[in-house]
Amino acid sequence: MKEISIHTLFGAALLSGIAGIILIGHGISIGIVFLWLPFLSAANSVRGMAKYGLGTGNASIGYWGAAVGATSAFVASLSVSCRSTPFLYVAAVVAISLVIGLATGVLADKVIRMKIPRIELNSAVIAVSTALITAGSLLILGSNYGLYPFIYIIITLAVLHPYNASTGAGENQKRTLTLALVEACMTTLVIGIVAMLASGSAMPISDDVAIVVVSACGLVIAVVAWYRLVKSDTYEIKWTGYSPAEH
Amino acid sequence: MVDPLTATIMIIAGGVLVGVCVHFIPASATGAMAAATGIATGPSMLSAGAGLAGIYAAAYSIDSGLAPVIVSGAVGSALMLLITILCGNIMLAFGIGAPPVSGQTASGKSTFSGTKDIITGFEQEGYASPGTDGHGMPFQTAVSGTIGALMGGAGGALVFYAVYSMTLPEIATENAVTLAGIVAAGVFLINSVLPAYVLVGKTEGVFDMKIRSIHRTFISCLVTSSIVACVIYAVCELAVSGVMV
Numbered sequence: 001m002k003e004i005s006i007h008t009l010f011g012a013a014l015l016s017g018i019a020g021i022i023l024i025g026h027g028i029s030i031g032i033v034f035l036w037l038p039f040l041s042a043a044n045s046v047r048g049m050a051k052y053g054l055g056t057g058n059a060s061i062g063y064w065g066a067a068v069g070a071t072s073a074f075v076a077s078l079s080v081s082c083r084s085t086p087f088l089y090v091a092a093v094v095a096i097s098l099v100i101g102l103a104t105g106v107l108a109d110k111v112i113r114m115k116i117p118r119i120e121l122n123s124a125v126i127a128v129s130t131a132l133i134t135a136g137s138l139l140i141l142g143s144n145y146g147l148y149p150f151i152y153i154i155i156t157l158a159v160l161h162p163y164n165a166s167t168g169a170g171e172n173q174k175r176t177l178t179l180a181l182v183e184a185c186m187t188t189l190v191i192g193i194v195a196m197l198a199s200g201s202a203m204p205i206s207d208d209v210a211i212v213v214v215s216a217c218g219l220v221i222a223v224v225a226w227y228r229l230v231k232s233d234t235y236e237i238k239w240t241g242y243s244p245a246e247h
Numbered sequence: 248m249v250d251p252l253t254a255t256i257m258i259i260a261g262g263v264l265v266g267v268c269v270h271f272i273p274a275s276a277t278g279a280m281a282a283a284t285g286i287a288t289g290p291s292m293l294s295a296g297a298g299l300a301g302i303y304a305a306a307y308s309i310d311s312g313l314a315p316v317i318v319s320g321a322v323g324s325a326l327m328l329l330i331t332i333l334c335g336n337i338m339l340a341f342g343i344g345a346p347p348v349s350g351q352t353a354s355g356k357s358t359f360s361g362t363k364d365i366i367t368g369f370e371q372e373g374y375a376s377p378g379t380d381g382h383g384m385p386f387q388t389a390v391s392g393t394i395g396a397l398m399g400g401a402g403g404a405l406v407f408y409a410v411y412s413m414t415l416p417e418i419a420t421e422n423a424v425t426l427a428g429i430v431a432a433g434v435f436l437i438n439s440v441l442p443a444y445v446l447v448g449k450t451e452g453v454f455d456m457k458i459r460s461i462h463r464t465f466i467s468c469l470v471t472s473s474i475v476a477c478v479i480y481a482v483c484e485l486a487v488s489g490v491m492v
Contacts, residue, residue, distance in 0.1 A: 042305030064440035074426065075478060078417060079485040096478050103474050104441065107467040112444045145418075145425040152429060232311040 003173045006048060006118065010125045013041035017132030024139045025086025029195075029207035032188050033214055035136045039158055039176050039184035042129035047163040048177055052116045058167070062160020069130025070152045072097035077138060085087070086139070093135045094128055101127025106176040130155055140195050140211070147198065149158050154190055156185040175229045182222040189215035202246070251487075254409035261409065261431075262438045266464050269294040269442040270457070271395025271458025272328065273388045275449040277380075278335075281345045284381035284451050285433060286328075286335055291436075291443040293331075294399055296441030298435040300327035301400030302428055305407050309424060315420060315476040322401025325393050332384045333434065339383040339470045348374040349388055349451055350381025357454045365454070366390060381451075391452030399439075407431035413483040434475055441467045 016037040023031025044067060051056045076092040105123030108114045116122075137151045162180040163171075192211030196204045269290050279287035286293055306325020308315040351357045351365065354370040362372040367386045375381045384392065393419065395475045409426035418426065442464040450457055 038259075060289055060440045060443055063292075063295065063436050067433040071437070071475070072478075074430060075482050078414065078426075079482045098480070100437070100471070100474055104437065104467075107470055108441065108444050111467045111470075112441070112463050114444045139467055145422040148385055148425060148429045149432075152433075215428035 001172070001174065001186075002176075004044070006045060006121060006125060009037075009041045009044050012128070013037040013125075013129055013132070014094070017129070017136070018030060018094075021090045021132065021136050021139065021148060022086050024136055025089070025178045027207075029140060030210050032136060032140060032191070032211055033218070035133050035188065036184040036218070038129040038132045039187070040180045042126050043162040043180035043183075044173070044177060045125040045129070046160060047124045047173070049119060049126075050163055050167070051117060051171075058164040059160050062156050062164075064104075065101075065123070065126030066130045066134075066152060066156035066159055068100045068127040069097050069132075070132045070134045070155065072100065072127070072149075073134035073138060074148060076135075090132070090135060093131045097127040097131035098124055101125075126159070130159060137191055140191055141198060144198060147194070150194070151191075154187050161201040170233055172233070175226070175233060178222060178226040178229055182219065182226050185215050185219035185222050189219060248412045249409065249413065250337065251480060251484060255476045256335055257409035257432065258476035258479060259469065259472045261402040261405030263465060263468045264398050264405070264436050265286055265294070265298060265435050266442055266468030266472075267436040267461060268297075268395040268399035269439050269446065270450060270461050270464060271398065271452050272392045273332075273450060273452045275380075275386055275451075277449070278382070281339055281343055281376075281382040282379045283449055284348065284350045284384065285449065286331055286392075288355065288445065289448060290446050291440045293328075294395070294439040295432075295436055297324045297328050297396045298399045298403040298439065299432055300324050300436070301396075301403040302407050302431050304400070306424055306428060309408070309411060313408055316408045317401050320401040320404025320407070321397045324403065325396040328392050328396035329389070332389050336383050345376065345382040345387040346374050346492060347383030347388075348381045349385050349454060350375050350379065351432065351451050351455055352385075352387070353381060353383060357451075358385045358456060358458055360395065380449075387454055388452050391454060395452065399435075403431055403435050408435045410479060413479065414486075415442045417483070417486045432481065434472065437471060437475065438468045441471065457458035 016034045020031040020034025032224040046061050073093050079090045080089045101124040105120030109119050133155050141147050162176050192208050196208040199205050251430050272294050274290040275283040276284035276294040277283040278285045301320035301324030304321035305316045308319040348371050353375040359365050364387045393436050404477035407427050410430045413425045445460045
C-alpha cells in the first residue's frame, strides 16, 4: 500500500493547525479538532527518523521535538499576545520552531554526519507540528504557567508513543498513524477536562464540554479503527488452538 | 540578576555544557540486561533526568544569587546520578551476581590503554561475562558520570537563571520561575539529544573512545544554543520594552 508522503501530511497539518489556532483564538474552542492532523504529522516524522535506527530512542526524539515546539510556543507567548492576535502568534511560533528544528536537523546531518535520509526535514516537521499543538493548547488553557509542564508532557507522549508501540517487523504507516489519531483524541480529551477544572466556575463552560464530547467521540471511532487494523495485521500469528508440543 | 546580554551568553554556555556532559555520563540501553557497562537507559534520557534534577535543585536557591544557583544545580544533578549508580550497582551485584566491570577497559579498548581501572587500579579483564560488554558501573565510570552530572547540572542551572533574569521584569516571580524552569528543561532536552547521535545509544563516559568525537557535539550544541538564545533574547527584549503585539 502506498504511504502518505511527509510533505503531503505536513502541508495538511500546517494548514489544519493554523486554521485550528485561529478558530480557537476567535473563541471557537472546538477548533481543537484541527490539531489532530499535526499530531499525525509529528508521529509520522518520528517514525521517519526512528526507523533508520537512530543513535537514540524514539522517546528521545519525541522529547526533543516537543522541547523545540513547546519552547518556541512558550517563549513566543511572552511578547506576542496569543489571545488578541492569534494569526501573528501562530506565525511567530511556526517561524521560531521551523528555524530551530531545521538548524538541529542540518547539524545532525552535516556536523554529526548521521546518515539518515531527510533528517532535517523530519526534524523541522516534528518541531513545527508540536509547536502548533502547544500553541493551540496554550490558547485553550490560558496563560496558567503552572500548566506548562503538563502541556509539554502530554504532547510529548502522544507524539513519541505511536511509533514506539507499533515498531517491529509488521509495522506499517496506516496502523501507526491510526494509533497517533487515538492518542491525539486522548490528549485533546485530557486538555478539555483540565480546561473544565481550571476554569474555576461551578458549572463547566460549554466550550470545554464541547471539546470533551468531540474528543471522546473521536477517541471511540479511532480506537475501533485501530483495533480492526491490529486484528487484520495479526492474523498470521493467530493461536491455532493447540498447546505447544514438547519435542 | 544579570543583564540580558550576559544572560544570552549564559544560555549558550549552559547549552554547550549540557551537550558535552552527555559524553561523560555512562549509559547504555543494554545495561538493563547486564550486557553493557553503564546505567540502564539511553544517554540522552539519563542526562535529561540529571539535568531536570539539577533545575529542581537550582530553583530552591533562586533568590540567593548566581553562584549558589549553579552549585545547587550541579550538586543536585550529581546526587541524582550517584544515587542511580549506587542503586544500579547494588541490584546488579546482589540481584544477578554481576560485578561492576568496564567492558571497554576489560577488552583493552579504553581511551587510556591498559586493562585496569585507572583510579582504583583494579583489574577489569576476566570479570566481564562472556558475550557482554561489561556490566554495572565501576569506580572510574562512576567518577566520569559524576563529572558529567556536575557539568550538566551547572549548565541547566545557568540556563534557568539566565531565563529567569530575562523574564522577571515582565512577569511575576512565581510565574518567572515556572517559565524559566520549563524553558531550561526545553534547552536541556534539545541539547542532550544531539550527542546521542554521536554516541549511538551507548557510552562509558571519558573511558569510551567515543569521547574523541566530542568536538562534533560541541559545535552542534554551540550553534543550536546560539539560535535558541538569540530567539529568547529577542522575544524577552520585545516583551520588556513593552512591545506587546
